[in-house]
Amino acid sequence: MAAPAAYDTECDLLVLGYGAAGAATAMEAAERGLDVMLADRFSGGGASWLSGGIVYAGGGTKQQRQAGHDDTADAMADYLVREVGDAVSAETVRRYCEDSAGMIAWLEAHGVVFDASEAPHETSYPSRDHYLYFSGNEKVPANLGHGKPAPRGHRPKGDWLSGRTMMEGMMAHVAATPGITIRTESAVRRLIVDKDGAVVGAELMCLPPGAAITRLHRRLERLARVMSLQAMGISRRFVGLLTRIEARHARPVLVRARRGVVLATGGFIKNRAMVERHAPEFVKGFALGSTGCDGSGIRLGLSLGGRLDRAGTISAWRFINPPHAFAKGIVVDTAGRRLTNEEQYGARLGDAMMRRAGGRAYVIIDRAMRDAAKAEIAGGSMWGFQTFPARYLLARPAAKAATIEQLAQRLGMAPAVLAEAVAANNAAARGEAPDPVGKSDEMRGTIATGPFYALDISVGQPAFPLPVLTLGGLAVDERSGAVLREAGGIVPGLYAVGRAARGLPSNFYVSGLSLGDCIWSGRRTAAFVATSVAASAA
Numbered sequence: 001m002a003a004p005a006a007y008d009t010e011c012d013l014l015v016l017g018y019g020a021a022g023a024a025t026a027m028e029a030a031e032r033g034l035d036v037m038l039a040d041r042f043s044g045g046g047a048s049w050l051s052g053g054i055v056y057a058g059g060g061t062k063q064q065r066q067a068g069h070d071d072t073a074d075a076m077a078d079y080l081v082r083e084v085g086d087a088v089s090a091e092t093v094r095r096y097c098e099d100s101a102g103m104i105a106w107l108e109a110h111g112v113v114f115d116a117s118e119a120p121h122e123t124s125y126p127s128r129d130h131y132l133y134f135s136g137n138e139k140v141p142a143n144l145g146h147g148k149p150a151p152r153g154h155r156p157k158g159d160w161l162s163g164r165t166m167m168e169g170m171m172a173h174v175a176a177t178p179g180i181t182i183r184t185e186s187a188v189r190r191l192i193v194d195k196d197g198a199v200v201g202a203e204l205m206c207l208p209p210g211a212a213i214t215r216l217h218r219r220l221e222r223l224a225r226v227m228s229l230q231a232m233g234i235s236r237r238f239v240g241l242l243t244r245i246e247a248r249h250a251r252p253v254l255v256r257a258r259r260g261v262v263l264a265t266g267g268f269i270k271n272r273a274m275v276e277r278h279a280p281e282f283v284k285g286f287a288l289g290s291t292g293c294d295g296s297g298i299r300l301g302l303s304l305g306g307r308l309d310r311a312g313t314i315s316a317w318r319f320i321n322p323p324h325a326f327a328k329g330i331v332v333d334t335a336g337r338r339l340t341n342e343e344q345y346g347a348r349l350g351d352a353m354m355r356r357a358g359g360r361a362y363v364i365i366d367r368a369m370r371d372a373a374k375a376e377i378a379g380g381s382m383w384g385f386q387t388f389p390a391r392y393l394l395a396r397p398a399a400k401a402a403t404i405e406q407l408a409q410r411l412g413m414a415p416a417v418l419a420e421a422v423a424a425n426n427a428a429a430r431g432e433a434p435d436p437v438g439k440s441d442e443m444r445g446t447i448a449t450g451p452f453y454a455l456d457i458s459v460g461q462p463a464f465p466l467p468v469l470t471l472g473g474l475a476v477d478e479r480s481g482a483v484l485r486e487a488g489g490i491v492p493g494l495y496a497v498g499r500a501a502r503g504l505p506s507n508f509y510v511s512g513l514s515l516g517d518c519i520w521s522g523r524r525t526a527a528f529v530a531t532s533v534a535a536s537a538a
Helices: 020-031 046-050 062-066 073-084 090-108 162-176 212-227 232-249 272-278 296-303 324-328 346-356 367-378 384-395 404-411 415-429 513-537
Strands: 009-011 013-016 036-039 180-183 186-193 199-206 251-257 261-263 314-316 330-332 362-366 399-401 452-456 467-470 482-484 490-496
Touching (some): 013 251, 020 046, 020 180, 036 251, 046 162, 073 090, 090 513, 186 296, 199 490, 261 296, 261 513, 296 490, 324 367, 362 367, 362 404, 362 415, 367 452, 384 452, 399 404
Parallel strands (some): 036 180, 261 490
Antiparallel strands (some): 186 199, 330 362, 399 452
8 A cells, every 4th residue: 555645643663463472562662762553453462362371481580590490591592493493593593592581581570470380390381380391392312412401481370371361461561651552453454655665554444442343342352262272163253253343343544653564463373275375284283373363464564575484384282291101102103103202392293293194193002101191180280171182082092902913903003013113112111222212211111011002193183183373474584573575675664573474483383482482573673673763863
């Protein structure tokens, strides 16, 4: 859209999207003296509100020190660069690590409470009494020579999953920060560019503030957001109602943004057409995200010549720990071959299952492991979302047999292949040979006491959905967050942060790295814009 003769309102920086990335961008920019407008199609919170709230940080956070860990930015970077790969430069990884302890302190100063209570063992998500844990693969033997391991998953204190608690704290601080104007129930329709191609604003479609129809829109969206984790079909119906309300009642508002526009609009996992185009094998997964994770901001950037990067990088989460005993078994493909190291973070297992095994896999355990899993479930330390699928898998195994060979036959596998995988695992568990997939000593288990069980953890399990989320986005300059053009150079005045952009987790997902990147990249871009403004005024 070409620049109009007049605008309805103006600001220095227009931030589109009010999740963790947008909130961090807005607060950092306002605290540096910019006049900020923060707009969101819904009421704010985004996918961050639905998340577990884990922030991946280290380098000596207050919580790490209180728990007795002397982590350093160097040790953190030595490990993290292995997970990040070439998604961003090693220099960017190091800057994130150097900044991450300060990022936790910044969050604490902006309404988020953390704690040093450390989880006693590796887990997909710490129990109600624990807030610091190993959320990555630092303790996997293959990584032990790359930086001293330390727990870097920081969970905000909260009664339930901590994403909502974190966002409520941040949103309260956003509302109290001078220099921020909040426009909720305001969807961006198009970006405004001047005659030189620079982004100078946006057209928002806004519902009337405080009106009954706007309050209804907000209630329906909250229901759709919650239902997206429980009943996807019902959630889609609510989204249809929201779209009809917007089409009938929203009115255009032209916003001039003197210093640029920041896309903090999230990924595109809720846009089935985009997922089918870029990563069709993941369509069967459970789309993990908020109603607004529809790729709208990414598509706006593409419309101005921006470059889409790593769109096929989708994280699939297959967590089998807790219960702890499941991870002491082995995971095999449909041929009976060992698939990967079972103690790794669930995104590694999910990726191996989806990309190398056609989305199908089994956990092989024996009677002793089954009994240990049942005892852990009965102990009450697991969350409901961990307990229910574990109970289901134990109650309805894909196969049960007196011997491994019989188990293989019932699964349609060659008995010799599965027997060989189990024998190699058992030899490693007894200390007689290296583990074939590099499992640590403490996580090895002998599969020896019949009957034996195969637990189906495939993508199609109705009671054990496979969460998937997008990690790719618009290519950006790593110092500023400026959107890069497909043809070279940048789109002037346009920035992207969080999951609207390629970032730290755009290779492999480590729990907390996406939220950490959202907050860090938002603050980075806000600081760049504010510094540029100060330099131009000097």
